[in-house]
Amino acid sequence: MIAVELSKMFRRPRTWVTIGLLNGLPVLVAVLLALTDLAPRPGEGPPFLSAVLTNGTLYPLAALAIVLPLFLPIAVALIAGDAVAGEAQAGTLRYLLARPAGRTRLLVAKLVSVFAFVLVTVLVVAAVGYLVGQVFFEVQPLGGTALSGTSLTPAQIAGRTVLSIGYVTVSMLGVAAFALFFSTLTDSPLAAMIGALAVLIASSLLFTLDAASSIAPYLPTRYWLAFVDFFRDPILWRDIVRGLALQAVYVAVLLGAAWANFATKDITS
Amino acid sequence: MTAAVIATQGLVKRYGQVRAVDGIDLDVRAGDVYGFLGANGSGKTTTVRMLLGLVLPTSGEVQLLGERMPKAARRVLPRVGALIESPAAYGHLSGRANLTLLDAAGPGGSRRTRRPRVDEVLEQVGLAGVGRRPVKAYSLGMRQRLGLAGALLRRPELLVLDEPTNGLDPQGIHEVRDLLLELHRAGTTVFLSSHLLAEVEQLCSRVGVLDRGRLVLQDDLATLTAPTGATVVETPDPQRVRAALDGRVLSTDGVRAIVRGADPAEVNAALVAAGVPVTGLALQRPSLEEVVLAAAGGSADRVDGTEGRTRR
Structure with missing residues (x-):
């Protein structure tokens, strides 16, 4: 069943178009930076972007930081929101369940394929970022500068980049869980996707509001950018750990709710 | 069973x-x-x-x-x-x-x-x-x-x-x-x-x-759709059926008469004896639609x- 779902997703042209479009913005940013040499000043713009002109090795991280606030969540919400509601809209859900695929099995398979999509997407963004960084910018093989000013060895940069990719993936699993839960509520994939995005936009907005500071630690987007902390020396674990724990709670609760709803739902689509 | x-x-x-x-x-x-x-x-x-x-x-x-x-x-x-x-x-x-x-x-x-x-x-x-x-x-x-x-x-x-x-x-x-x-x-x-x-x-x-x-x-x-016990008689002149088989005709329309009796042969014989032209005979069965x-x-x-x- 999992193999069936993976094959369905990765054989669908839309999946690859989404991933392709997602990479458009970081590539465009890289081209502009390389042509103009006008990097944002440190502390402004997306993280790492000010540093890439001097060290292209950091571009995978800059690329992730560029797509993280909006593009990546949209892509994840699109695929995850489509997971169940898309089948319902196409009418194939009733045939899958009468096959019988088993409701829990189907949901687990959808979950795995959505997680696979998140991982592949983040990896492709990082890989394209790496290529772009090598092509457009000077590469310093001797290692880069940590945000806190000390130097990191190339091995350290590589290791911490991998950790960051993992962290961003986990952050996106939270988005996927929201969209998948909404996807079991409605027969419209669009509604599921927009529902998930609405949650994220609300969360980002509340995060900027002083009056909401008491609930800020529980907002799903609160710790998204904490992967920057991997590049402090020593690594600043506090926000990273909190971010992972927060996403774990969201994913567990939402998937539980999705399962409870889907396992007992009347399929009338 | x-x-x-x-x-x-x-x-x-x-x-x-x-x-x-x-x-x-x-x-x-x-x-x-x-x-x-x-x-x-x-x-x-x-x-x-x-x-x-x-x-x-x-x-x-x-x-x-x-x-x-x-x-x-x-x-x-x-x-x-x-x-x-x-x-x-x-x-x-x-x-x-x-x-x-x-x-x-x-x-x-x-x-x-x-x-x-x-x-x-x-x-x-x-x-x-x-x-x-x-x-x-x-x-x-x-x-x-x-x-x-x-x-x-x-x-x-x-x-x-x-x-x-x-x-x-x-x-x-x-x-x-x-x-x-x-x-x-x-x-x-x-x-x-x-x-x-x-x-x-x-x-x-x-x-x-x-x-x-x-x-x-x-x-x-x-x-x-089992037979109802009546016979459908097709004839150009249903009124003569009514005259010949008095009391047994359940209904008539332009080209048909419904006659009580589950044996078309018997109905036919009676009609032919009375000189009524008969163009078709069948047991009456309700159609599924009627049912x-x-x-x-x-x-x-x-x-x-x-x-x-x-x-x-």
Whole structure:
């Protein structure tokens, strides 16, 4: 069943178009930076972007930081929101369940394929970022500068980049869980996707509001950018750990709710 | 008595205040071609979905192939082929890819025999030559055939079909009917949900009629359309029949007279003796339509009025 779902997703042209479009913005940013040499000043713009002109090795991280606030969540919400509601809209859900695929099995398979999509997407963004960084910018093989000013060895940069990719993936699993839960509520994939995005936009907005500071630690987007902390020396674990724990709670609760709803739902689509 | 293939007891589905299905006791036996009739909105689709475990009953029981649904779905449903309302497939994939994915999505379809089985059902429904064309380029009739192919993929013991000839041209309808009869001869029980009386009359051996969520009729077609004990006399001059067989004529219209008496030969002899010209003689049998309309009682208008409209 999992193999069936993976094959369905990765054989669908839309999946690859989404991933392709997602990479458009970081590539465009890289081209502009390389042509103009006008990097944002440190502390402004997306993280790492000010540093890439001097060290292209950091571009995978800059690329992730560029797509993280909006593009990546949209892509994840699109695929995850489509997971169940898309089948319902196409009418194939009733045939899958009468096959019988088993409701829990189907949901687990959808979950795995959505997680696979998140991982592949983040990896492709990082890989394209790496290529772009090598092509457009000077590469310093001797290692880069940590945000806190000390130097990191190339091995350290590589290791911490991998950790960051993992962290961003986990952050996106939270988005996927929201969209998948909404996807079991409605027969419209669009509604599921927009529902998930609405949650994220609300969360980002509340995060900027002083009056909401008491609930800020529980907002799903609160710790998204904490992967920057991997590049402090020593690594600043506090926000990273909190971010992972927060996403774990969201994913567990939402998937539980999705399962409870889907396992007992009347399929009338 | 033969084994029950579908048996429901007091099946109820309530949506808010509306009882969409209101205490149904279905009884479909092995070897039946069962016609499940009802107007759109009478609860047919909800019932079919409850049989297959898609909709969960408010109360009552469903037994499919002798096992309790939806608990035994994983054991039972691989032995059931279903076409539920309209067919559905992934538009960007070919028909063959769709069938392969559907077969791989559940238990009871061996991976080794998958290719030959897919080839076989495509052949059966007349799509063998369709090649790699994506389903989104299929016509409605081709989609219907593909849906039927999906239902036949595991050589099911029971076929549950909802409007299987929808969207097909007369030729296609004929082909599907032949295919169903052939499968039936090979031992498949067929549960055919439809609002097309003619289709049911031609195919089915047993009939159930659903009216506003209640099963108002369930019997063998032969019993339902058994002779009424009257003879239909076709004649250019019905009034002379009335004169010759005084008191036995139940009704007349322009070219016909209905005469009490279950022996056409006797009626004929009496008429010929009186010199009444007779152009045709037959035992009177109620048509399925008359039976259904009578059983559906006060909602005859609903059966007529909503027919042909499709509910989504």
